Structure formats: structure tokens, C-alpha cells
Amino acid sequence: MARIIVVTSGKGGVGKTTTSAAIAMGLAKKGHKTAVIDFDVGLRNLDLIMGCERRVVYDFVNVINGEATLNQALIRDKNCNLLYILPASQTRDKDALSQEGVGKILDELKKDFKYIVCDSPAGIEKGAHLAMYFADDAFIVTNPEVSSVRDSDRMLGILSSKSRRAEQNEEPIREYLLLSRYSPDRVKLGEMLSVDDVQEILSLHLLGVIPESKSVLNASNSGTPVILDEKSDAGQAYADIVARYLGEDRPHRFIDDKKGLFGKLFGRK
């Protein structure tokens, strides 16, 4: 049975698109046919992060309007042939999306794909609402910072009341916390919220912590999801997250800063 995962946050700029790209690539690399959809109509980014911006012919809105078929719009990833991207429209706005249209497309994708990752836009308006409406699982991306935590909390409230599962009294969406841009040094100094601080407010199942990392910018510049950078800490963190989501038990590696002797002498990379 296909699973629809929404990557959402409320707050902007916390790492939703980075996460969507990495998770989708991770799942596909593990052998599951995965589709990743950009719901940010008018401000599309997923195609850049996935490195397929020069191959976009048709987009999400074209498919909803019947101007193209799903197969014409889906772009197959160059690095993994089980991964497909459905880009957003850049020229239209959010009103071009309709609940019915989105529902139909997701139903069609569910026939073929094992995982469908929905990259939500920031905010709590129509685009974000439609991205999460049909979800089975939700990855709440949060920065360890007060405004991000509060916005995530708001988003959790919306997930538990305005999703399709909530409206039809089905089993609720499974919520997971992804704490991104985490810096153990700053947490130790008391400048940044710790995992426990965030959990006290959100009380969610922690799927993983992604450390602040230069590799994220490098990844988006090169158009490859950061999970493919296997040497980087962020890449490894995402790999751990995908493994945990699929049921593996992996210890959290990036909550404490384990500097070896070399690290202490020469500083961090």
C-alpha cells in the first residue's frame, strides 16, 4: 500500500525542500519506487535541488488541468531510476490547485509508487493545506529556535484537525520530528534549544537530528540531494533518518558533538 509523506513545518526556510529531496532519494536508493512532488506553486525550488530544472516541460498544474498526463509531467531522476519528480508551476499561483485535482493525481500515483513525498510550502494557507490533506505520515521539520517551534506546533494542530484522516475520523497521521540545523556547540553554550527543550514543547516522536552543515549549500548548488554526499554529516543524518523510518534501529549520532583529538586540534570541517 502506498504511503504519502508530507514534509512540512509552518515556518519557512527550515529545510523542507532539502529534506524532501534527501528523503525521496534515500527511499528510492533503498529500492522503493518514489515520487516527490513540489507543492509550492509560484515559488518552485524542488526542481533546482533535484537538479532537473532544465528538463521541466509540464508541471503539477498542467496535470490537474488536464493539459498533460502524469507520465508526461513526471521527470525521472538521473541518479536513481526509481525516483521521479513532479515539479510545481512557476507561472501560476496557489489558486490553481484544487483539493479534487490533487486527490486525483495522488490516487493515480498510488497505483504505481511505493512512497509519495509531498514538499509543502511554508505557511498554513492553501498550498500547505493541500500538501498535508492526503498525508499518511508527516515529517515536521523544525529548527531548534523559538519561532520555528511555535510554528511547528501550530502546524501539528492543523494536521490533527484539518487533514482528510482527521475529517473522516480515521487513524490519525503519524507525526515525526526532524530537528534540522542543529549545532551541539551552541546548545552546550545555552544559545540554542536542545532536543529535550524542543520535545518538551512539541512531544513528538524524534525521527532524527540533522546538524548544521556546509554540505547542504554545496548539495543545492550542484543539484544533488545531500544524502548522496555520503561523507558529509548532513548526508549521513538523512541516511539514518530514512533507515529509522523504514524500521531500522539506529542510534542518534549528531546530538552530541564527538570531537576526536584531531578535531580539537584543528577545528571542525
Place this chain on the structure above:
Amino acid sequence: MSTDPQQNAHHLPVLEFKSSTFSVPVLVLAGNDVMTIEQQLQEKIHLAPEFFKNSPLVFDLQELNKHDLDIDVAELTHTIRKLGLLPIGIRGGSAQQNQQALELGIPVHSGHGTAVASSATPKQQIPEPEPESAAEPQAVTAITTMITHPVRSGQRIYASGDLVILAQVSAGAEILAEGNIHVYGSLRGRALAGVQGNTEARIFCSDLQAELISIAGNYKVSEDLNSAVHNQPVQIYLQKNTLVIKDI
């Protein structure tokens, strides 16, 4: 890709009746002077304006009819609507009053103290996390609303009796009750007890970090709270119109 919708029209059901219960405040009238009603109702609304805006209500005329005081239902309805409330039912009315109400599109509810469950009640304005069990709207035998999941930012809970929350209340959430409020978790949002004017109502919580606390309209914001009571288990009650916060 395009399936003919017309073909499927007769086979797929497009509607379904589901049974559900909703709790809606009841406005019990003791006097029939519409101007006084308007003035006092306005005062009540002022205690919690955001809650009352577009709130549904049922008005109860039983007391009036017991004392043979007649009231013009059309005028009353007009006044209620003018103040931003939406009458969705009449109770305890005479045959003539009921007829007036029906003409205005307001359904008649039978009996006193019977559950208000029926297909006639539209969905309550306040988003409730899950359908609560049978609502007894009278203040005398008020039922306790129990919530066991965290109340998230932006959510609003209204209880016509007492409210018990067995989890945290996040910053940015609002919990209101006509009776007492108990929060067996961290209270970080706004808590308003005794919203219909019950000055005996109390607020109990095991970890006070509230943005605002209020009993029957007398409120204090987080800044006004003594730092000694922050993060403590406390009870809050009204003494001569002043909020008292005591350790429990």
C-alpha cells in the same frame, strides 16, 4: 485519463447521514425586555469576544413562559444576530413562539435537559479535536469535557461545564470553560474559566506558564504573574474580583 463522470454519477454515493453530537451554549432568558437583553448580552460577549463571534446558540424561553412573559421571537432573533451570534435553536417556547421560530428558519428543540443530538444541529464553530459525548447544556448538571491529547497552538477548546486536560496546552492555544479548568500538564496558552460569569470557577494546573488566565472576565497576563508561581502547580480563584494564585 479522463473518466466520464456522468457514467459514475448513479453508482457512487454522494452523501451519507452520520450521527454526531455537538455541544452548543444555551441562552436562558429570565426577562422579556429585548433592550435589557441586548445590553446584558453585549456585556457577556465583551468577556470573550473572539469566542462569541459567529458562535451558534440555542435560546431557552421556558422561564419566561412559566411566568407568562411573552417575547417577540423575531425581535429577539434580530437582536441576537445583530450582536454577531447565530441562533440555531429554540427551546421551551410556546406553540406560537415555536411557529415564529420555524418561520425564521430556527429549529425547535424539545424538552428540557434532553441531549441535543440530532441532524438539525450544524457543526460547532469552535474546532473540537474529537466529537465529545452527549452534551447536557444546563449549568446545573454540567458534564465534564475531558481531553487527553495535547492542545496545540491555534486550537481552541470550549467546555460548557468543567474542562479537564490530561496533557499540555501549547502557547497560542485557548481553553475556555463555563466551569472549572484542570490542566494536568504544562499550561502555556490562555485559560479562561467561568466564561458565562461563574465567579466561583477555578483554574488548576500542574505547571503554570500561561500567557493569560481569566475567571469570569477578570484576567491577568503572563507578565503580571509573580515569578514565584511560574512553573508551579497552582490553583487560581477569584476573591472579591481579584485573582488569587495559590500553590497546591
